[in-house]
Amino acid sequence: MYLQYPYALWGLLLIPLIILLRLWRMKPVTITIPSIFIWQKISAATSEPPLRRKRLLLLLILQCLGVGSLVLALSHPIRSTFYSVSRNVIILLDNSASLKTIAPSGQTRWENLTGELSRILQALDNESRVTIITASGGFTSVVTEQTPADSLKHLKTLQPTDAPADLTSLINHSAGLINRSPPSAAVYFGSDQPPPDNLMDLLKIKPVWLLQGEPSDNSAITHLAATPGTGHNYDIFMTAHNFSKKNKIGRLIIYSDRQEIFSAPVELPPETKRSLTFPALDLLTDTGVLPEVIQATLTTDDDLKCDNTVWLNRQEKSTVKICLTGSNNALLLKILQSLPHLEIEYFPERSDIPNNNYDLYIYNNNLPDSIRTGAQMVLINPPDDFGPFRIKGKISNPQISYVNQNSPFLSYVDLKQIHIWEAVQVEILPEEKDYFQLLVSGSDPSRPGQTGVFPLIGDWLKSDPTGPSRIVLINFDLTWRGADKSATDWPLDVSFPVFWTNLINELTGDRPSTGEYAYHRTAQPLFLNLKDIGAQTSRAVTLVGPDGVVRSLSPANQILSFTPLQTGLYEIRGGAAPRKIAVNLCDESESNNNGETLSSPDLSAPMVNEKIFTVSSQSMVLWLAVFGLILLVAAWWLERQEL
Amino acid sequence: MNRPELFDEDFLKKLARLKWLVQKTVYSGTGGEKSLRQKGGRLEFSDYRKYSPGDETRYIDWNIFGRTEKLFIKEFAREESFPVYLLLDTTTSMKTPGPARNKTKGIKFKYTCQIAAALGYIGLITRNRLQLFGFSDKTLKHSPVFQKENQIFGALKFLESLIPHGETHLTLILNSLNKQIRKKGLLILISDLMGFQPASPAGKPESESLAIAGLAPLSAGREILEFVRRGFDVSIFHLLDQEEEQPFAPPWRDGPVKLKDSETGATKTVFINKKIELLYRQTLKQFIEEWHSFCLQHGIKYFHVDTPAGAGLETLILTFLRQGGLLK
Structure with a gap:
């Protein structure tokens, strides 16, 4: 038991006061009266009642106990009861795409992770309750307080997704859940990357970290690049890490189409990141062909082979020709120009657009005269009806909705962080909605589902049998114009260029895996x-x-x-x-960049077979107050009883 | 100053209209039994009584006979000068309760003096002889005999000279007084009568020493009855303070209370509660009723007087004493 307001115990000083008062009242007061004649006549009745002293003692006890109880009630005592309860196990599970990475053991990180979790779940007693929250593209509670057996079944059905891990959302959500759980809750965090430290502070209970990477005593190459020099020479750049606390000497081997073309010893000081440069390497192989892929392997005694080997695509990226027209294009043009391998031609007036074939047409606050056969188009903030869609009006502060949310080029784009002040309310004719690939839409929050939230069925315009075209419709002004409330703040978000990159890649069929850094x-x-x-x-x-x-x-x-x-x-x-x-x-x-392992010695969460007790805190204020009042009322009643 | 300043003019005028109502026969000091009303002075119709053989027929009221055919004799009283003896209790109990109520002599004693002054004034204004007595311990202090109206100031001066002190020895005092005064008249005793019962409790010996020690009450009835036997018209003013009748206001409290007798200094510890309070009131009431019953039985006028909170003296004199048959 503990007291919430211990300073209220000062009230116990009332008890000696009560005792003094009672003693004072026990001492007779002397009163001079004209004559004690009358009192002599009732002398027998006025003698001390035989039970008086016992009653006084009882009164004193009742009053002291009553006051003591009330004082204790004021100090808000909390009674803690320890009792055995079922284990509350919370598993925070990273099921992002990186968990599909195959470890040297031949199993994926996911298989390793779920295998370890399966052993934990099997060791739990049936009274335990398991909650599993996964983190990919947000967080999902896949299992909520179920038995270990049921949880195990669910776990076996889980698969890593193609989305990246959203550990921030996972931990933010889990912190609330964990903090509501009893302190004995066991929290397991399964991932292949450590969560940010500041977010870990949200978890009052330090979780057992099931890192399904490899042991920390590792080195890794995390970056590899090649730039062409003269002839067949290439400059090779790479970044190598030594995550261990020991100095490591390894051998770096560079392969060209699986043929070793370079080998050199590399010294990696403890816990350092080192940039390595190998200039003018001749990448010609025995066949005399430049390799498409360059492979670098750092051979040390580490287990993390996948991190020790990186691959580089050497191919040059093809240029994408883009035609941009419309108004308010300054910012959009600047962003597009910052993206590599784009050739952008800007035409303020659409009538100036030459009859060339562009890989992509972007109409910003504008519309084409007609749909070009085989052309890919992005229509931003259309001012008028066009083709199969009709403009119904304007929407203020619309909700962001995605069409075809599974579209891969929306990866890494979190439109929840974006605000749109105004959007065009677009209605796609039902029989023609298949012609559009409506990527991003602002829809009327009061009428959800009406505009732009229908799923994408077909990607191509049916009216173009000779050459497929795709139209991406964005029904709000993408250009941020500061205080102008007709715009959006999306350009301020880091996802904006990512979105454009992915959008252009998809519409133009580019190969994003190639490029200067080919990563x-x-x-x-x-x-x-x-x-x-x-x-x-x-x-x-x-x-x-x-x-x-x-x-x-x-x-x-x-x-x-x-x-x-x-x-x-x-x-x-x-x-x-x-x-x-x-x-x-x-x-x-997601590389194994720091040393947390499955069996971390610093486990504050209970072990699997440990007997779990939990603490139930119950306020005793009401009971004590009622008890104290009853005692005082009893004392009051007793004092008024004639002996 | 022709009138005592103790009372206002209006009250004095009312007092002047009062007369003693003396109904008892008293014994003359020397001769056989005579009625005061048969002695000299102006005859005044007093009452009717039934005719008895031997009565003088000239006093038959024929008018009544004509209406009722019954014979009634008219009685006449002769106004006679007779002595009025005022015996005042000046013991310590008369100034108690203490200084909280009255800073000097106590409200009981002050009220005693007011009553004595009023009665003395009536005595003088009706041309009777007035003598005041104050007693405490075993001492009886007496005033000169006052006979004229303007001698009221002497009576008041005597009253002012009285200081309550000492113990009560009522039986001794009455016995002593009985020997001192020869001429029968009106004897008025003003006292709280504490420590004295009209008759001694059954089966208990009457011992003053025991009573003084607070162990037993003493009977004063025998001494009083001696005055009655001698033909005195005796009145008793049983004066009690409100605090004596309702003593349980603070500093009284429930629980143990040590009571100290103001006269003897004897103490007694009692345990106060509601039951005791009730018992006290009942016992006090019984004490008063014993005196009342005793007086009623022996033709003594008894007045239970509470010290008034305000102007109760006028009501006492003008109303209660007339209703009680002392004045008319």
């Missing part, structure tokens, strides 16, 4: 245009993963898309020549 990551969607790889039909295209498994792809018309989930070298076959794509880890942070 395609797991779980990042990859789009390929059939004509770029020289394939005639999409059915002929197959994909061979790093594990050697051949997969068939299901392209939608001319665009192939797939999401690589393993690190390593992918090969696309079925085109004019095999196309190699290197895929590395999703993110640098």
Whole structure:
């Protein structure tokens, strides 16, 4: 038991006061009267009652106890009762795409993680209750206070998604849940990357961290780049980490199309990140062909082979030709110009647009005269009806909604952080809505579902049988104009250029895995245009993963898309020549970059077989107050009883 | 100053209209039994009584006979000068309750003096002889005999000279007084009578020493009856203070209270509660009723007087004493 307001105990000083008062009242007061004659006549009755002293003692006890109880009640005592309860187990589970990464053991990180969790769940008694919250693209409570057996069944059905981990949302949400749980709750955090420290502070209970990376005594290459020099020479740049506390000497081997072309010893001081530069490496192999993929491996005694090996696509990125027209294009133009490998032509008047073939047409606050055959178009804030859509009016402060939320190029874009002051209320004719790929929409919050929230069914305009076209409709002004409330603050968000990159990649069938830094990551969607790889039909295209498994792809018309989930070298076959794509880890942070392991010695959460007691806190204010009042009333009643 | 300043003019005028109503026969000091009304002086119709053989027929009221056919004799009284003896209790109990109520002599004693002054004034204004006595301990202090109206100031001066002190020895005092005064008349005793019962409790010996020690009450009835036997018209003013009748206001409290007798200094510890309070009131009431009953039985006029909170003297004199048959 503890007291919430212990200073109220000063009130116990009333008890000696009561005793003194009682003693004072027991002392007879002397009164002079004319004569004690009358009192002599009733002498027998006025003698001290036989039970008087016992009654006084009882009164004193009752009053002291009553006052003591009330004082204790004022101090708000809280009674804590320890009792055995079922374990409340909370599992925070990172099921992001990086968990699909295959560890050297041959299993994916996900399999390792769920295997370990399965052992934990099996060890729990049946009275335990398990909550599992996953974190990918937000957080989802997949299991809520179920038995370990049921939770195990759910766990086996779970699979890592293609989305990145949203650990911030996960921990923010979990902190509330954990803090509502009894202190004995066991919290397990399964991920392959550490959460931010400041967010960990939200969790009052330090979770057991089930890092399904590899032991901390590792080194890794987290960055690899190559720039062409003269002839066949390339300058190779890389970043190598030594996460351990020991000095490491490894050997760096650079492969070109699986042939070793360079080897050098590398010294990595403890816990350092070191940039390595190897200039003018001749990448010509024995066959005399420049390799598409360059592989670098740092051979140390580490277990984390996937982090020790990186791949680099050497191919140059093709240029995308974009036609931009309309008004208020200054900011949009600036953003597009900042993206690599884009060739942008800007025409203030749409009548000035030449009859060239552009990969993409962007109409900002404008509309084309007609739909161009085979052209990809982005229509931003359309001023008038166009084709199969009708403008119904304006909406103030519309809600953001996505159409085709599974579209891969909305990855990494969180439109919840965006505010739109005004949008055009667009109605797509029901029979023609399939012609549009409405990506982003501001819809009327009072009439949800009416505008722009229907799912995407088809990507192509049916009216264009000769060449597929796709139209992306954005029904609000994308250009941020400060205080002008007709705009949006999206350009201020980091997702804005990401959105444009993904949008352009998808509409133009670009190969985002290639480029100067050629660092395609797991779980990042990859789009390929059939004509770029020289394939005639999409059915002929197959994909061979790093594990050697051949997969068939299901392209939608001319665009192939797939999401690589393993690190390593992918090969696309079925085109004019095999196309190699290197895929590395999703993110640098998902590398095994710091030393937390499965069996962390610093476990503050209870062990699995530990007997769990929890504490029930119950305020005793009411009971004590009632008890005290009853005692005082009893004392009051007793004092008024004649003996 | 022709009138005592103790009372206002209006009250004095009212007092002047009062007369003693003496109904008892008193014994003359020397001769056989005579009625005061048969002695000299102016005859004044007094009452009717039934005719008895031997009565003089000239006093038959024939008018009544004509209406009722019954014979009634008219009685006449002769106004006679007779002595009025005022015996005042000046013991310590008369100034108690203490200084809180009255800073000097106590409200009981002050009221005693007011009553004595009023009665003395009536005595003088009706041309009777007035003598005042104050007693405390075993001492009886007496005033000169006053006979004229303007001698009221002497009576008041005597009253002012009285200081309450000492114990009550009522039986001794009455016995002493009985020996001192020869001429029968009107004897008025003003006292709280504390410590004295009209008759001694059954089966208990009457011992003054025991009574003084607070162990037993003493009977004063025998001494009083001696005055009655001698033909005195005796009146008793039983004066009690309100605090004596309702003593339980603070500093009284429930629980133990040590009571100290103002006269003897004897103490007694009692335990006050509601039951005791009730018992006290009942006992006090019984004490008063005993005196009342005793007086009624022996033709003594008894007045239970409470010290007034305000102007109660006028009501006492003009109303209660007339209703009680002392004045008319």
